[in-house]
Amino acid sequence: MRAFVEVVPRKVGGTINGLPVGALPDAAALRGPLHLAAVGQKGARERIRAEAARVGLVEGAGFVAVA
Numbered sequence: 001m002r003a004f005v006e007v008v009p010r011k012v013g014g015t016i017n018g019l020p021v022g023a024l025p026d027a028a029a030l031r032g033p034l035h036l037a038a039v040g041q042k043g044a045r046e047r048i049r050a051e052a053a054r055v056g057l058v059e060g061a062g063f064v065a066v067a
Contacts, residue, residue: 003030007044024048027063028055035063 004021006012012023024047027035035057037048045065057063 005030005035007039007047024051025055027052027057037063037065039065 003019003026004016005024005027006021007024009023011021014021022030035052037045037052039045039048049059049065052059052063059065
């Protein structure tokens with residue numbers, strides 16, 4: 001499945017480029033080849049890494065932080 005996972009609550013439930021936008025905990029259900037984490041806010045990358053690990057994603061294999 002292709003989708004976006006967002007940390008901004010007002011964006012969750014919408015769409016981006018025609019793809020659904022879910023919350024961070026929803027990432028566990030998005031199994032596929034790779035998750036990319038693109039963040040611009042200070043501290044957000046650490047939050048995403050922690051949540052990804054909590055749901056069983058391994059950095060470098062299940063997701064990559066790209067920004």
